[in-house]
Structures are given as structure tokens and as C-alpha cells.
Amino acid sequence: MVRSWSLAGLMLTCGVIVAVAQELPWIGVIEFVVFVALAGLLSPLVFPRSLTAAEAQQRSSGDGHPIVYWRPGCRYCLRLRLRLGRSARQAHWVNIWRDPSGAATVRAATGGDETVPTVVVDGEPYVNPEPAWVRQRLAQ
The missing domain is CATH 1.20.5 (Single alpha-helices involved in coiled-coils or other helix-helix interfaces)
Incomplete structure (x- = not known):
């Protein structure tokens, strides 16, 4: 914390x-x-309330919304959050500095690095995607 x-x-x-x-x-x-x-x-x-990785995965499987793994101070995370605007609240946000299993998920997706934002859509991770692409996934 x-x-x-x-x-x-x-x-x-x-x-x-x-x-x-x-x-x-x-x-x-x-x-x-x-x-x-x-x-x-x-x-x-600035970010919506963070969930644990397990909570986010459970909610995402129910509603199909993306999971965004982030950390405070990351300018790319901030860029994504600001460009998503109000629709950012539809995504499930996991702070990897608060949740070790979230950090482990990011490391597994990125080959050992904790590169964020990492967005998981339908079980498929995307590292630092374009905000317009994420907004499009949230609209579906």
C-alpha cells in the first residue's frame, strides 16, 4: 500500500x-x-477501485469485460485510464503492486516482466494496447 x-x-x-x-x-x-x-x-x-486478480477473473468470466493490470505511477496506465474516460469503470482493474497473483499473471503474459498496462480479453493478454482498441472491447 x-x-x-x-x-x-x-x-x-x-x-x-x-x-x-x-x-x-x-x-x-x-x-x-x-x-x-x-x-x-x-x-x-485516478483509477477505479482495484480488485484482486481472482475477483477480476471471476467477474470478467461473468460479464465479458476486460481485465486491466496496472500499477500507480505508470504513465501508460494513466494514458489508458484517461483516454477510456467514463468507460474505464466497466473494466476490471487489478493493481499489481497490491496483488501478487496479479503481478504473477502479468509476468506470465509478458515473459517475466511486469509490463503494464496488460489487458486480458477472453483469456488472451495484450500488453500496452491502444486505448481505442480497449474502448472498442468495452463497448461490445
Whole structure:
């Protein structure tokens, strides 16, 4: 859990340091707001509630929606999440930093690496797919 929030905490810490170091207070406030926004984007808050890999597989077999394996701080995961928009909530999201079996699933699909986002559709893994392709799968 701590690892999931470490990048967000680092951004907030940097924001405080940069803001305090500024000679002009209003510039410090603007920089702090930028760092807070970055912290929010790098935190788990942007993503739908994570499930365990077993839960996601069970739900996916019932409704046919894709499973997205992700981790906080991954810019490709963030890109996928933002481009999916509201339809992202239809997918089943698994945070591989919280779920060891999810990480093992990703390693098995990618040949030993934890490359994310890895999207599983009908039991077939796809590493870093295009957001439009995933959106299309969610619409089916």
C-alpha cells in the first residue's frame, strides 16, 4: 500500500520544497498547485477501485469485460485510464503492486516482466494496447 502512494507523496514533498524556496509567494502557490495535480495523477485515486486478480477473473468470466493490470505511477496506465474516460469503470482493474497473483499473471503474459498496462480479453493478454482498441472491447 505504501508503494502505491510513494510517488504521490514524493510529488507533494517536492511541491512544498519548491513553494517554500520561491521568493514570490504567488509563484510558490502556483507551483504547489501543479505538484498537487501531479500527485493526484500519480496516485491510485485516478483509477477505479482495484480488485484482486481472482475477483477480476471471476467477474470478467461473468460479464465479458476486460481485465486491466496496472500499477500507480505508470504513465501508460494513466494514458489508458484517461483516454477510456467514463468507460474505464466497466473494466476490471487489478493493481499489481497490491496483488501478487496479479503481478504473477502479468509476468506470465509478458515473459517475466511486469509490463503494464496488460489487458486480458477472453483469456488472451495484450500488453500496452491502444486505448481505442480497449474502448472498442468495452463497448461490445
